[in-house]
Amino acid sequence: MTSTLASPAGLRDRPAHRDGNVLRWLAAYTSSMVGDNVYYLALSWAAVRAGSPAQAGLVTAASALPRALLMLGGGVVADRLGPRGVVIAGDTVRCVAVLGVSGLLFVAGPGLWPLALLAVVFGTVDAVFMPAVGALPARMTSRGQLARVQGMRSLAIRFASVVGAPLGGLGVALGGAATAFGLAGLLIALSVPLLVSVRISELPPDDATGGAGTTTAWRDLVAGLRYIRRHRVLAPLVLTIALGDLGFVGPLNLGLTLLADERGWGAAGMGWVLAGFGTGAGAASLLLAVCGRLPHAGLMIAYTIFAGSVAIGALAYVPGVAAAAGVAVLIGLLTGLSGVMCGALLQTQADRACLGRVTAVSSLVSLGFAPLSMPLSAAAIGAWGTGPVFVVSAAVCGLSGVVALGARDLRRAELPR
Structure with a gap:
């Protein structure tokens, strides 16, 4: 598979932050992500009102x-059909589904079955939507701008997480879950015309599928997995991402709640710690968005992972909220930087014709396997306390740094200029 690809004249000659094409995509992505955050708040609120806490938990986890199950197949679909069309179709289906449930809630009381069905639809669409979202930037701009785009995308995610929850709460306060769902649907709908206006480059005819579309879908999937396994940078990079997420998700989600409860910090204290983490992670995203490229990417990934692992282990032993918030800023900065750099290397190292499948594997690890560490972390904290569990989690994160440092080609990897 080749990496030298043709593109429409002028499409790739401008820096990403000055490229109207990229900015339209960024606006569409931001609107969709804010809508997602509003949707998840509305779903959890409606599920709690309609059933027991256990039933609400099942509804929110139904996606x-x-x-x-479908994420790997979604990567094949994104590579076969092209990421732009898949993203447009995905946002359209998500919009229609959310607005449909909003209308249903306006005329009838909340029920668990419509909410569960909506969650399943969202999860099914996400399995195709997420790989396509990951594959789209490489078709809009040059390889030298992909790192900056990754930083811009991470900033959009941070913005959506900060803005989405208050908007969802406002919708619930004004008109209940039905209004919040309606707001989410409108925000997702806003992304569709913006995405339609985005131009992308086409792959050359001899490389238009990268193995996808010329055989059966199963063989395309196997070819994509083989491509990752044989790639000297992508294979250790995916393993690095997997280990980092496994060690990070548990302590920085459920574990932090249990730590705040154990130390008597309360919800306000936990909020300060989360704000510190968000501030650090946002600063890391902004750094890459502004600079566009950081030197010695592979080494920087390994070293920031090591430093972030130490900070994660230390979080369970700090004496008070102020110190914990300070450590959280450091964790956010270091893990945010390593995460954005991993994403940028993934974008620039993968062949564009395979990027949907590469993104699917990476997303499956982050969104499918890593969340499994949360109940395990909770059980372990109940048995041994927060300190030992945070240290073990930090060691798992550190192991991902060992992988990055030990893989010669990943260690020497650079982002393109």
Whole structure:
């Protein structure tokens, strides 16, 4: 498979932050992500009102299973059909589904079955939507701008997480879950015309599928997995991402709640710690968005992972909220930087014709397997306390740094200029 690809004149000659084409995509992506955050808040609120806490938990988790089961196939679909059309179709289906449930809630009381069905639809669409989202930037701009685009995308995710929850809460306060769902649907709908206006480059005819579309879908999937396994940078990079997420998700989600409860910090204290983490992660995304490229990418990934692992282990032993918030800023900065750099290398190292499948494998690890560490972390904290579990989690994160440092080609990898 080749990496030298033709593109429409002028499409790739401008820096990403000055390229109207990229900015339209970024606006569409941001609107869709804010809508996602509003949707998840509305779903959890409506599920709690309609059933027991256990039933609400099942409804909110209903999207995870189809997403995990279908993600790899979604990568094949994104590579076969092209990421732009898949993203447009995905946002359209998500919009229609959310607005449909909003209308249903306006005329009838909340029920668990419509909410569960909506969650399943979202998870199924996400299995195709997420790989396509990952494959789209490489078709809009040059390889030298992909790192900056990754930083811009990470900033959009941070913005959506900060803005989405208050918007969802406002919707619930004004008109209940139906209004919040309606707001989510409108935000997702806003992304569709913006995506339609985005131009992408086409792959050359001899490389238009990268193995996808010339055989059966199963063989395309196997070819994509083989491509990752044989790639000297992508194979250790995916393993690095997997180990980092496994060690990070548990302590920085459920584990932090249990730590705040154990130390008597309360919800306000936990909020300060989360704000510190978000501030650090946002600063890391902004750094790459502004600079566009950082030297010695492979080495920087390994060293920031090592330093971030130490900070994660230390979080369980700090004396108070102020110190914990300070450590959280450091964790956010270091893990955010390593995460954005991993994403940028993934974008620039993978052949564009295979990027949907590469993104699918990476997303499956992050969204399918890593969340499994949360109940395990909770059980372990109940048995041994927060300190030992945070240290073990930090060691798992550190192991991902060992992989990055030990793989010669990943260690020497650079982002393109």
